[in-house]
Amino acid sequence: xxxxxxIEYIRELTARNEAACPWLEVGVGDDAAVVRTPGAGRxxxxxxxxxxxxxxxxxxxxxxxGHKAVARGLSDIAAMAGRPLFxxxxxxxAPGSTDADARALVRAIxxxxxxxxAPLIGGDVCRGGGALNVTLTAVGTPGPGGVVLRSGARTGDxxxxxxxxxxSIRGRHLTFAPRIREALALGEGFDVHALIDVSxxxxxxxxxxxxxxxxxxxxxxxxxxxSEDAETQARQTGRxxxxxxxxxxxxxxxxxxxxRKQARALVERGLEGLEVTVVGEVVKGSESCLILPDGSRxxxxxxxxxxxV
Amino acid sequence: xxxxxxIEYIRELTARNEAACPWLEVGVGDDAAVVRTPGAGRxxxxxxxxxxxxxxxxxxxxxxxGHKAVARGLSDIAAMAGRPLFxxxxxxxAPGSTDADARALVRAIxxxxxxxxAPLIGGDVCRGGGALNVTLTAVGTPGPGGVVLRSGARTGDxxxxxxxxxxSIRGRHLTFAPRIREALALGEGFDVHALIDVSxxxxxxxxxxxxxxxxxxxxxxxxxxxSEDAETQARQTGRxxxxxxxxxxxxxxxxxxxxRKQARALVERGLEGLEVTVVGEVVKGSESCLILPDGSRxxxxxxxxxxxV
Numbered sequence: 001x002x003x004x005x006x007i008e009y010i011r012e013l014t015a016r017n018e019a020a021c022p023w024l025e026v027g028v029g030d031d032a033a034v035v036r037t038p039g040a041g042r043x044x045x046x047x048x049x050x051x052x053x054x055x056x057x058x059x060x061x062x063x064x065x066g067h068k069a070v071a072r073g074l075s076d077i078a079a080m081a082g083r084p085l086f087x088x089x090x091x092x093x094a095p096g097s098t099d100a101d102a103r104a105l106v107r108a109i110x111x112x113x114x115x116x117x118a119p120l121i122g123g124d125v126c127r128g129g130g131a132l133n134v135t136l137t138a139v140g141t142p143g144p145g146g147v148v149l150r151s152g153a154r155t156g157d158x159x160x161x162x163x164x165x166x167x168s169i170r171g172r173h174l175t176f177a178p179r180i181r182e183a184l185a186l187g188e189g190f191d192v193h194a195l196i197d198v199s200x201x202x203x204x205x206x207x208x209x210x211x212x213x214x215x216x217x218x219x220x221x222x223x224x225x226x227s228e229d230a231e232t233q234a235r236q237t238g239r240x241x242x243x244x245x246x247x248x249x250x251x252x253x254x255x256x257x258x259x260r261k262q263a264r265a266l267v268e269r270g271l272e273g274l275e276v277t278v279v280g281e282v283v284k285g286s287e288s289c290l291i292l293p294d295g296s297r298x299x300x301x302x303x304x305x306x307x308x309v
Numbered sequence: 310x311x312x313x314x315x316i317e318y319i320r321e322l323t324a325r326n327e328a329a330c331p332w333l334e335v336g337v338g339d340d341a342a343v344v345r346t347p348g349a350g351r352x353x354x355x356x357x358x359x360x361x362x363x364x365x366x367x368x369x370x371x372x373x374x375g376h377k378a379v380a381r382g383l384s385d386i387a388a389m390a391g392r393p394l395f396x397x398x399x400x401x402x403a404p405g406s407t408d409a410d411a412r413a414l415v416r417a418i419x420x421x422x423x424x425x426x427a428p429l430i431g432g433d434v435c436r437g438g439g440a441l442n443v444t445l446t447a448v449g450t451p452g453p454g455g456v457v458l459r460s461g462a463r464t465g466d467x468x469x470x471x472x473x474x475x476x477s478i479r480g481r482h483l484t485f486a487p488r489i490r491e492a493l494a495l496g497e498g499f500d501v502h503a504l505i506d507v508s509x510x511x512x513x514x515x516x517x518x519x520x521x522x523x524x525x526x527x528x529x530x531x532x533x534x535x536s537e538d539a540e541t542q543a544r545q546t547g548r549x550x551x552x553x554x555x556x557x558x559x560x561x562x563x564x565x566x567x568x569r570k571q572a573r574a575l576v577e578r579g580l581e582g583l584e585v586t587v588v589g590e591v592v593k594g595s596e597s598c599l600i601l602p603d604g605s606r607x608x609x610x611x612x613x614x615x616x617x618v
Contacts, residue, residue: 001408006434009412013419014429021428024395033431035395038450041346045430047397047446051437086333086344088356090444092401099310103318110322119330120323121354122342125315128360130439135399137356137446141347 029212030150031079031196032140043085044140044147046076052094052131056174062101064174065134066108072199073136074116074178075252079197081148081187082140084118084180090135093127109134116178145187148256153194153213158263159280162271163253165202166230166245173250182272183254190266194257201249203290204302206280209255210288217288219280219300221246246290247303257282338521339459340388340505341449352394353449353456355385361403361440365483371410373483374443375417381508382445383425383487384561388506390457390496391449393427393489399444402436418443425487454496457565462503462522467572468589471580472562474511475539475554482559491581492563499575503566510558512599513611515589518564519597526597528589528609530555555599556612566591 011028025042026034032046050069052058070087077084089109093102102125113120118138153159162179179197186192196209202224210217221242230244237244258266266276280291288300320337334351335343341355359378361367379396386393398418402411411434422429427447462468471488488506495501505518511533519526530551539553546553567575575585589600597609 001411003434006411006415010415010419010432010434013416016423021395021430024428024430027430028432033395033397035430037346037350037352037394043346043352043448045395045397045448047399047431047444048433049399049401049435049444051401051435053438054435085346086330086342086354088342088354088446090356090358090399090446092358092360092440092442094439102310102315106315106319107322110319114325119333121330121333121336121344122356123319123337124357124444125312125319126358126360126363126442128440128442129362130403131401131437133401133435133437133442135356135358135433135444135446137397137399137444139352139354139448 026149031076032082034147042142044077044080044082044142046073047135047137048073048076049133049135051133060174062104063108066105067112068174069134069136070109070112070116071176071178073138074118074180075197077138077140078178078180078183078254079195081143081145081183081192081195083143083184084116084138084140086121087113087118087136087138088122089120090124092133093125094132095127095129097132116180143184143187148187148192148195150194150196150209150212153209153215153257153282155215155282155284157193157257157282158260158278159206159217159257159282160263160266160276161198161202161225161253161255161279162274162276164225164227165198165251165253166227166241166248167233168229168248168250170229170233172229176252178252179254182274185272186254186256190258190262192256192258196255198251198253198255199249201247201303203246203300205255207288207300207302214286216283216285217280217300218283219290221290222293223277223279225275225277335458340385341391343456351451353386353389353391353451355382356444356446357382357385358442358444360442369483371413372417375414376421377483378443378445379418379421379425380485380487382447383427383489384506386447386449387487387489387492387563388504390452390454390492390501390504392452392493393425393447393449395430396422396427396445396447397431398429399433401442402434403441404436404438406441425489452493452496457496457501457504459503459505459518459521462518462524462566462591464524464591464593466502466566466591467569467587468515468526468566468591469572469575469585470507470511470534470562470564470588471583471585472560473534473536474507474560474562475536475550475557476542477538477557477559479538479542481538485561487561488563491583494581495563495565499567499571501565501567505564507560507562507564508558510556510612512555512609514564516597516609516611523595525592525594526589526609527592528599530599531602532586532588534584534586
């Protein structure tokens with residue numbers, strides 16, 4: 001079944017739990033859960049797998065696998081404008097992997113976790129049958145601007161994205177840095193109404209954000225920042241670069257909504273040295289569309305990554 | 310390489326992180342990590358995998374797999390005398406599993422988590438190549454008696470165990486209830502100096518506890534509470550029932566050290582309806598031994614489960 005359908009099933013299952021958990025502020029459905037701990041502060045929690053054959057090809061270096069596992073988890077903390085605290089990791093080794101592989105993988109996880117400010121404080125390791133996989137659980141706290149959800153976009157907001165999009169498969173999906181510092185600066189210095197990371201693909205994640213916020217988004221095709229990788233990839237696939245930028249996913253850039261004036265300031269000055277582009281606007285209603293360079297429009301379709309589970 | 314050697318490697322790797330983390334009270338090496346969150350209370354954190362072919366045989370019902378994943382994680386919180394707060398789960402489905410399997414597994418995880426007071430608040434799911442596995446991350450807070458580590462056993466303490474041990478492979482390794490309530494009562498009402506759950510096997514876990522505490526343990530073979538399963542299993546394996554009780558593991562009972570007088574009270578009254586047995590005493594030095602029924606002694610050897618990773 002499609003991942004989305006399965007997540008809906010989990011959401012229904014856990015809804016009962018949520019009713020019994022007044023301390024659970026945000027459950028299944030955003031980038032991370034938000035928990036108010038008893039006698040303690042609020043925590044952000046996310047758990048994510050990277051699986052051989054799904055998130056990386058067989059033969060990928062252990063350094064890259066470990067890095068991706070950590071960066072992916074921390075991107076979910078960034079997508080809540082959170083500050084990472086710590087990580088734990090469970091490593092399932094493939095039968096043929098060597099001791100050197102196992103050490104290199106755990107070292108890569110530990111180093112990436114330290115680099116991004118979320119030290120690895122525990123874990124589990126096992127050698128079983130089949131694919132290598134790593135489950136990374138990250139815990140954080142709200143940043144100085146508080147938690148930013150997917151669901152707060154307001155009519156009239158500008159829709160912005162950091163960096164350039166498309167064809168992360170050429171390498172960036174393994175090497176990207178989670179936008180932690182940038183998201184913290186965004187939360188602290190701007191009235192960000194909604195925030196998500198671009199993991200499933202711009203088109204799909206814009207729809208996630210719009211649906212969660214109960215609004216529509218007009219996405220301007222001509223405005224979308226296309227990566228060099230997307231240009232290169234397009235020459236090989238015969239597709240247009242913009243299609244890669246719209247639908248490929250795993251960019252792990254920040255997609256967010258805020259007042260237009262603030263967006264202009266960000267476009268001019270950048271965000272912590274990172275390029276920011278206005279790619280659309282938030283409109284009333286529940287219809288999202290893609291405005292083509294000739295001014296015509298078509299319904300925005302979720303062309304991005306959808307796992308089958 | 311043996312799991313123990315690998316854990317030592319991870320401990321070295323993360324030691325550097327720990328030095329940079331004054332808020333990390335207990336890192337790799339106990340049943341759960343202990344973290345002091347900024348402006349917040351202390352958290353217990355543990356992450357554990359259950360893997361097809363390692364922790365359960367192929368064909369085990371999804372209800373049992375889901376239950377075991379949760380119970381195992383929460384047993385680690387109990388082993389710190391902690392109170393569970395919440396859980397997150399990552400599910401890696403085998404290629405041949407059906408949608409019904411996937412739903413049943415997640416439902417089982419959610420139900421077990423709710424039953425044991427640690428609601429499932431988030432997760433990830435993916436279908437990859439190879440073995441089914443579930444990674445369960447559990448977060449808790451210290452119980453009313455504070456955190457109890459493995460490392461506080463004192464010379465003269467009685468060494469106690471709850472329940473009966475051995476041959477959990479006959480079913481209990483899937484169906485056991487984590488000793489959460491019992492561990493909380495223990496922490497609150499008694500001067501428990503050291504606590505661990507019996508996961509690797511009594512002999513191995515006694516040695517873990519002794520090593521962490523810098524003491525020896527004299528284990529009385531005749532005192533060890535042998536389960537009916539161990540009696541049954543022994544008739545099939547030709548081994549003695551006591552060998553199963555000593556070495557099989559996955560009992561998930563509580564093993565703990567406290568003053569003798571308090572131990573006697575526990576043996577008389579039980580712990581939350583559960584049988585408690587004194588199985589030995591803590592002695593000076595670093596040598597642990599097994600005292601046989603005829604009064605002779607032999608060095609205690611870690612006969613329990615040791616994963617190769």
